[in-house]
Amino acid sequence: MTVSSLRTELFDDAAAVAAHHAGWDALAVASARPYCAPAWLLAWWRHAALPRSTLAVAIVRDGDEVIGVGPFSRQPGPLGPTYRTLGWGGSSPVAPLARAGREPEVAAELARALGESGRAAARLRLESTPAGAAWPALLADGWPGDRRPEIVPRASAVAPAVSLGHRDLDAWLGTRSQNFRQQMRRSRRAVEAAGGRFRLVTREHLDRDVDALVRLHHARWKRRGGSAALDARFEGVLRDAGSALVDDGRYRLWSLDVEGRSISTHLFLSAGGTQSYWLGGFDEAWAAQRPALLVLVAAVQHGIDLGEDRLDLGPGAADYKYRFADTEERFDAVDVVPAGIRAALIRRDVQARRIARPLKQRLEDAVVSRLAVVRDRARSAPRGTGST
Numbered sequence: 001m002t003v004s005s006l007r008t009e010l011f012d013d014a015a016a017v018a019a020h021h022a023g024w025d026a027l028a029v030a031s032a033r034p035y036c037a038p039a040w041l042l043a044w045w046r047h048a049a050l051p052r053s054t055l056a057v058a059i060v061r062d063g064d065e066v067i068g069v070g071p072f073s074r075q076p077g078p079l080g081p082t083y084r085t086l087g088w089g090g091s092s093p094v095a096p097l098a099r100a101g102r103e104p105e106v107a108a109e110l111a112r113a114l115g116e117s118g119r120a121a122a123r124l125r126l127e128s129t130p131a132g133a134a135w136p137a138l139l140a141d142g143w144p145g146d147r148r149p150e151i152v153p154r155a156s157a158v159a160p161a162v163s164l165g166h167r168d169l170d171a172w173l174g175t176r177s178q179n180f181r182q183q184m185r186r187s188r189r190a191v192e193a194a195g196g197r198f199r200l201v202t203r204e205h206l207d208r209d210v211d212a213l214v215r216l217h218h219a220r221w222k223r224r225g226g227s228a229a230l231d232a233r234f235e236g237v238l239r240d241a242g243s244a245l246v247d248d249g250r251y252r253l254w255s256l257d258v259e260g261r262s263i264s265t266h267l268f269l270s271a272g273g274t275q276s277y278w279l280g281g282f283d284e285a286w287a288a289q290r291p292a293l294l295v296l297v298a299a300v301q302h303g304i305d306l307g308e309d310r311l312d313l314g315p316g317a318a319d320y321k322y323r324f325a326d327t328e329e330r331f332d333a334v335d336v337v338p339a340g341i342r343a344a345l346i347r348r349d350v351q352a353r354r355i356a357r358p359l360k361q362r363l364e365d366a367v368v369s370r371l372a373v374v375r376d377r378a379r380s381a382p383r384g385t386g387s388t
Helices: 014-030 038-048 102-113 135-142 169-173 178-193 201-224 233-250 284-289 291-304 319-324 341-380
Strands: 008-010 054-062 065-075 082-085 121-128 150-163 197-200 253-257 263-272 275-281 310-312 327-337
Touching: 008 014, 008 102, 014 038, 014 054, 038 233, 054 102, 065 102, 065 150, 121 135, 135 150, 135 284, 135 327, 150 319, 169 178, 169 291, 169 310, 178 284, 178 291, 178 341, 197 291, 201 233, 201 253, 201 263, 201 275, 233 263, 253 291, 263 284, 263 291, 275 284, 275 291, 284 291, 291 310, 291 319
Parallel strands: 082 121, 275 310
Antiparallel strands: 008 054, 054 065, 065 082, 121 327, 150 310, 150 327, 197 253, 253 263, 263 275
């Protein structure tokens, strides 16, 4: 009988898992998944995790080599604990990692670790798995017990992306529309004539540049009811992850400065030849010069110069992304639900939320639109009328 050399540990303490950071990070780089890096996910855990949740990172080793990682947290609930991929709400994609070719073995180990003992999952929530990835099926196949868990789809999102395999920036620009090329060249000349310069963050200026990102982003979203993407918790994530990754050039906070003040700042993470755009903001006083697009062009050029493969622009089909993109990737949110009475209740809950989500979004959009009308009327009202 062959004895398996695989060992799996489920860590609930961030300090204890630190001994495996190098192996974990190597898998994130080999998979070209910037948001799967431990520096990013554990920063998220420290600053943005839900109350009452506990860390649940599964490390799979073959001898001393880390060959797989299940980056989860564990949240108690009335139907039992939910295991959920770290980074949700601000990182996409995040999925289990495995050494190439060993995904079935790793999935079986992860399923066993999450499905056995008193900590067994009532639901395993994969928040942003690349569409077509085998992880949901592999985890269901490896789940302990006689009955295979059910795979319940929850949502999908599309992330446009830019292929970077070009000779230089001019070659890439040649693949874009004539209108885009003219706009970018005209805008860059205008900004440079005003003294503008592009700058990549260094450790010395990390806090200052994160402050600029926060300031510019919130200023842009203030009149729209505020930002749902960046709050005080995520400010902590940005500083923590930046401190860990900036010296390796994998935390790329680009700024466009004019007279020493940032007018556009945007964050990109990098791993294994892929850049992922996270978030940014710009000064609307410079909107005519399109500073956000200029910073994105600078990121494209930087990636081409480094010989990288792609720039992932993040979930969402915004029009500006397709001015850059020539491909896209879809991410799926799915639940792996072990069989039993809880499965029917969880499936019903997922379905109800899928129905409610579009209605909630329509209501939120209507409120924001109404507030914009009220604001615009107030701005255009004659002064001195005594109106309140």
